[in-house]
Amino acid sequence: MKHLIYVFIAASLMLASCEKNALTIPVDPVTSGARLKLINVAPDLPGGIELAVNGKKFSAFTPSGVTASSSGFAVGLPYNNSFPSSGSNYAIVSPGAVSLSLTSPATTTTASATAVGSSSATLDDNVYYSLFVSGTGVQPETTLLKDDFTQLNSSSKVYVRFVNMIPNGPATGYDLFILSADGKTATPVAQAIAYKGASSFVTLDAFTNPTLALRLPGATTNVGTVVFSNIANGRVLTVFARGLVGRTGATAASLNLYVNR
Incomplete structure (x- = not known):
């Protein structure tokens, strides 16, 4: 009988510990913010494209070449790809006037990325946008399209x-x-x-x-x-x-x- 009591107490303590450390999943849907998708159609940047919105990195990928002694090097969005993916998902960014900064990471070293362009835009709350990066050479152009699904x-x-x-x-x-x-x-x-x-x-x-x-x-x-x-x-x-x-x-x-x- 004592053994059963000990087992019950141990199980109770384990459950309490699991509940304390459990990951809390938000149940409320995101209802604010501009929605943005990035599409790279600039073919002359081997390192791809990285976008920062108001100085904060927008497109994020796992670094390449990570080892025990090296943090690896940044990976940009490759040519002919979109972020986040080609599916029906968009990233959420703060609405209002924003600065858009483009860089192209080095392809084989940890050297800092090369700045290749910048622009500004105004993003409305709860509105969807596609941002295309296009053009030839190392100074691409940006085109921002509003994706209006209301009708x-x-x-x-x-x-x-x-x-x-x-x-x-x-x-x-x-x-x-x-x-x-x-x-x-x-x-x-x-x-x-x-x-x-x-x-x-x-x-x-x-x-x-x-x-x-x-x-x-x-x-x-x-x-x-x-x-x-x-x-x-x-x-x-x-x-x-x-x-x-x-x-x-x-x-x-x-x-x-x-x-x-």
């Missing part, structure tokens, strides 16, 4: 926006099409979008595994394509042209996308 309320439709981030493309811009399963029919989504330009979100009927194609105005040849296999009713997408005309491989002119909602 995109149908649960049976899909919404697509096209953004052109090819800096050396034609002045007439590019078109975006959705191709039929056999590739014979091309349905226009947005046309003649110039560099750093963006269409509004276009309402479309839901489709399965669509192939989206980038074309020159009036042309039937695809400059680049991207396939999206995670379509759901009510989905909101941004499809963007990136890369450079005349290049091959990873930095060739083509398409990518991310989920807004």
